[in-house]
Amino acid sequence: MTGGDLTEKRTAAAEAIRSYLASSVPSADTAVRPDGELEVRVAPRDLLRAAQALAEAEPYPLRYLSCVSGVDWVERGRIEVVYSLYSMPGPEAKVSLRVETDRDVARASIPSLAGIWPTADFHEREIYDLLGVTFEGHPDLRRILLDESFVGHPLRKDFVDQRPAARRVTRGDYQA
Amino acid sequence: MGVTRRRGRADRPESKIRLAGIHMVEEPADHSVPRRSPLRKVLPGVFVAEFQKLMNWGRSNSLWYMTFGLACCAIEMMATGAARWDLDRFGSFFRASPRQSDFMFISGTVTEKMAPRIKLLYDQMAEPKWILAMGACACTGGPYAGAYNVVPGIDKVIPVDVYVPGCPPRPEALLDGLLRMQELVKQEGLRPVPRTAAQRAKDNASRREAERADVETAGQGVGRMENDAAVRPNNEQPGTGEEGVST
Structure with a gap:
């Protein structure tokens, strides 16, 4: 399949999914990108319904969750979580489901999608660990990489290392 | 280092020790131990070394x-x-x-x-x-x-x-x-x-x-x-x- 064919197929699939989604989640903000990827932006309260609809979308149910990413938009005071979805089998449809939440650690919270795509379990734990987003309804929301005693969420742009001075090394230490 | 063992007794033929298929031949014991010493019976071949070494x-x-x-x-x-x-x-x-x-x-x-x-x-x-x-x-x-x-x-x-x-x-x-x-x-x-x-x-x-001291003079750690x-x-x-x- 050449690149042009793929883009054509994906664009057609994206349009189909877009109209399917419009009927079940009308509040979703959708856009088809030039490469045929469908971008879906939803509010946290609509996330579960939108995800359910995408997982069952006709004729291209998005059964494969490829990746979950977290983005820290520190200037805007928001954290974005991006779910990358593909239809299986075949490359016909590609969707990125995006949801934004508050950056404040106490209020950064979105519903967990681990019940729809089991892959989301570990990915959401990673985002909880490194960016401090709480996933409501997650079966086992613990830190996955760092120790439970770790203070802070290190991939936040304003993270400050809280370890004792003997454990910290800065670039200056090596330039002395 | 030779292999030594107790001499066979007169009322019993010399025992044939076989270890891993190798027939062990009797060798004369260390003569630094006096012939009549009781050590001869338990320690036929003695060598001395510094224990720590x-x-x-x-x-x-x-x-x-x-x-x-x-x-x-x-x-x-x-x-x-x-x-x-x-x-x-x-x-x-x-x-x-x-x-x-x-x-x-x-x-x-x-x-x-x-x-x-x-x-x-x-x-x-x-x-x-x-x-x-x-x-x-x-x-x-x-x-x-x-x-x-x-x-x-x-x-x-x-x-x-x-x-x-x-x-x-x-x-x-x-x-x-x-x-x-x-x-x-x-x-x-x-x-x-x-x-x-x-x-x-x-x-x-x-x-x-x-x-x-390490923290105060940070950066010297690489020196070692x-x-x-x-x-x-x-x-x-x-x-x-x-x-x-x-x-």
Whole structure:
């Protein structure tokens, strides 16, 4: 399949999914990108319904969750979580489901999608660990990489290392 | 060294000892023991050596190391242990338990999450024990020093005897480190093991003092990697880490 064919197929699939989604989640903000990827932006309260609809979308149910990413938009005071979805089998449809939440650690919270795509379990734990987003309804929301005693969420742009001075090394230490 | 055994008794034909299919021939016993001495019956072949040297000789030639790897350096350590470089010829073998290990290669990046586990394994090893820090990460944190989850050198957690820098060190460098560790072991005294609580407290205090000095003159830590493998002088006692460690 050449690149042009793929883009054509994906664009057609994206349009189909877009109209399917419009009927079940009308509040979703959708856009088809030039490469045929469908971008879906939803509010946290609509996330579960939108995800359910995408997982069952006709004729291209998005059964494969490829990746979950977290983005820290520190200037805007928001954290974005991006779910990358593909239809299986075949490359016909590609969707990125995006949801934004508050950056404040106490209020950064979105519903967990681990019940729809089991892959989301570990990915959401990673985002909880490194960016401090709480996933409501997650079966086992613990830190996955760092120790439970770790203070802070290190991939936040304003993270400050809280370890004792003997454990910290800065670039200056090596330039002395 | 000849094989000797007691002479056969007159009322019994000489016993034929067979060991692994080899027929052992009787040889005359050591004549330095008087013929009528009762020692002759139990110790027919006696040789004399300094006990401390004998023990150190035995220890340095049977340094068993723990089956324990942290990162990419562990691959190089495995290569050194396998047929081509063959650590076995120095009497060093992988042991799958800290209880049976004499030393440990810290082979790779030490994360804050792993550090307490390494400390636990170290505490489980029987005295006397030695530590070899393998690679830039284990020595100083290497390219990852300054990362939020990386310990800048395993010597912040447990005492290190030999540092082998490199990323990763060649097997030849690691062998050099092992041979230097053997030199260290050969200098061991017959000090009481485990050390007393007072000695341990003193060690810990001096180590903390050194750590503080380290922090104040940060950056000089890399200086100790200038040589191929830096060896700690034997008169510097390793600290055992925190107080209350079971010995």
